[in-house]
Amino acid sequence: QVQLVESGGGLVQAGGSLRLSCAVSGRTFSINTMGWFRQAPGKDREFVAAIRRSTSVTYYADSVKGRFTISRDNAKNTMYLQMNSLKPDDTAVYYCAGDAESRAYPRIAASYDYWGQGTQVTVSS
DSSP: OEEEEEEOOEEEETTOOEEEEEEEEESGGGOOEEEEEEEOTTSOOEEEEEEOTTTOOEEEOTTTTTTEEEEEETTTTEEEEEEOSOOGGGOEEEEEEEESSOOSOTTSGGGOSEEOOOEEEEEEO
16 A cells, blocks of 8 residues: 655745655655645646656646646655645645556546645635
8 A cells, every 4th residue: 555645735825835744655666756746725726737757757736837746756755845836726635646557648537546635725815
């Protein structure tokens, strides 16, 4: 089994920055692609960013490209999401996710086998 635990959420003013972390424990070697998704109240969960373990190739939603940076430290079994120039529209619960099957579509939630419990990010205007 794999456990994912997010941290680093909080309240920040528009234009500010936050760094989210996702600690992976358990069968960490089974995880290849890891991703971040977010869900705002009344909205569907949406893709934010993803990173492949084997190649470090990254993927971003258009809405965050140029502002957010995804990274991972395989030695620490931790993934990060550096969020800069935050906007009120970024307010959501952020979830990290892990794919144990190296699926071809990292932008869709169905590609992931494991999920964290989420961390709240609130951006005030």
